[in-house]
Amino acid sequence: MYKLLSHNDLDGVGCGILAKLAFHDQVIVRYNSVGSLNREVEWFLENDKDTHLFITDLSVNEENEKRLNEYYQAGGRLQLIDHHKTALHYNEYDWGYVVVEDEEGNLTSATSLFYEYLISRGLLQPTGAIAEFVELVRQYDTWEWEQNDNQKAKKLNALFFLISIDEFEETMLERLESDESFQFNDFEERILAMEEDKTERYIRRKRRELVQKKIDDLYAGVVFAESYHSELGNELGKEYPHLDYIAIMNIGGRRMGFRTIHDHVDVSQVAGRFDGGGHAKAAGCVMNELAFKLFVKETFPLPPLREDPKRNRFNIKETTFGTLYQTHDEDQFFIYQADKEWCIKRNDKKMDKVFASYQDAEMYLKRHYQAWLARDEAFVEYLKEKVKE
Numbered sequence: 323m324y325k326l327l328s329h330n331d332l333d334g335v336g337c338g339i340l341a342k343l344a345f346h347d348q349v350i351v352r353y354n355s356v357g358s359l360n361r362e363v364e365w366f367l368e369n370d371k372d373t374h375l376f377i378t379d380l381s382v383n384e385e386n387e388k389r390l391n392e393y394y395q396a397g398g399r400l401q402l403i404d405h406h407k408t409a410l411h412y413n414e415y416d417w418g419y420v421v422v423e424d425e426e427g428n429l430t431s432a433t434s435l436f437y438e439y440l441i442s443r444g445l446l447q448p449t450g451a452i453a454e455f456v457e458l459v460r461q462y463d464t465w466e467w468e469q470n471d472n473q474k475a476k477k478l479n480a481l482f483f484l485i486s487i488d489e490f491e492e493t494m495l496e497r498l499e500s501d502e503s504f505q506f507n508d509f510e511e512r513i514l515a516m517e518e519d520k521t522e523r524y525i526r527r528k529r530r531e532l533v534q535k536k537i538d539d540l541y542a543g544v545v546f547a548e549s550y551h552s553e554l555g556n557e558l559g560k561e562y563p564h565l566d567y568i569a570i571m572n573i574g575g576r577r578m579g580f581r582t583i584h585d586h587v588d589v590s591q592v593a594g595r596f597d598g599g600g601h602a603k604a605a606g607c608v609m610n611e612l613a614f615k616l617f618v619k620e621t622f623p624l625p626p627l628r629e630d631p632k633r634n635r636f637n638i639k640e641t642t643f644g645t646l647y648q649t650h651d652e653d654q655f656f657i658y659q660a661d662k663e664w665c666i667k668r669n670d671k672k673m674d675k676v677f678a679s680y681q682d683a684e685m686y687l688k689r690h691y692q693a694w695l696a697r698d699e700a701f702v703e704y705l706k707e708k709v710k711e
């Protein structure tokens with residue numbers, strides 16, 4: 323018998339589906355959150371000894387790491403497969419296999435690693451449909467789908483959240499066992515289109531709820547949300563590029579996620595401060611007391627960030643003539659170019675700081691004053707005042 327303990331996200335369930343394709347009714351698959359895996363492992367070590375254990379897309383705590391190693395040394399059959407940077411130390415064990423990036427420089431996922439593992443040992447026959455499914459999961463999990471505009475990968479994840487894990491497993495198994503290529507059916511295409519509209523509306527609303535706070539040396543955008551964490555982190559990150567990362571608080575689940583679109587930020591380190599982990603661009607942790615204080619208690623009284631208007635015709639960024647910004651404190655900031663430098667006037671008084679580029683000046687305003695681009699009407703008023711003077 324085999325047993326697979328895997329993550330309860332698309333990548334983790336991808337591993338479960340591969341295990342069932344390979345071992346059929348000879349495998350028991352259990353999906354876990356980061357928190358519940360350790361209990362499962364403990365139960366396994368006490369009750370399940372004659373089974374070949376796989377752990378995918380998750381890692382255990384130190385205590386269980388030690389116990390699993392003893393189990394392996396005593397002849398137990400065990401394989402851990404993961405692609406999280408924070409799990410790399412498992413490679414020191416014969417039973418650990420952790421790869422973040424493959425030889426061609428592609429980011430891996432647990433599903434893609436497990437697929438190769440099963441094929442290389444002759445446990446699974448590769449097919450076009452399975453290979454495509456694995457690649458969709460990998461692209462979604464590594465967020466490569468966005469660069470490639472791979473809508474099919476995005477839809478696969480959306481479908482995963484629309485139906486139960488059992489249903490998802492069943493319908494995928496059926497398809498992968500019989501079809502030559504991987505396709506959604508008409509019904510799925512229709513509900514996926516509806517789901518996309520709904521997600522867009524949700525994200526639009528959340529964009530207006532984001533608050534900003536400097537935590538340690540980084541500027542965080544904090545938002546409360548139960549679902550669509552990856553999409554939210556990405557959209558909010560792009561909308562507010564002056565923020566180093568987005569923290570998404572799931573109060574009900576007492577968990578939080580961190581996402582960044584920037585290469586200079588590693589959110590697995592941010593999560594690490596709160597005993598969590600993950601990837602450079604996406605990480606998470608359980609909301610401990612310190613995290614609750616910093617991200618919930620202290621951000622609760624803050625007003626949300628205001629979005630820059632998108633339809634301005636006069637007050638436009640990066641014109642040499644000048645651009646007006648406003649703040650919650652009703653300060654007016656005016657960015658303009660003088661010689662080769664970019665300067666800022668705060669309520670008509672030139673500030674000492676000068677900037678090499680418009681972007682630097684704007685970043686400064688947004689980070690320090692949470693300023694937003696003024697609407698055309700406010701800009702026109704501002705110019706009228708200037709003319710009067």
Ligand SMILES: [Mn+2]
Nearest residue numbers: 333379432463
């Ligand atoms: Mn994964």
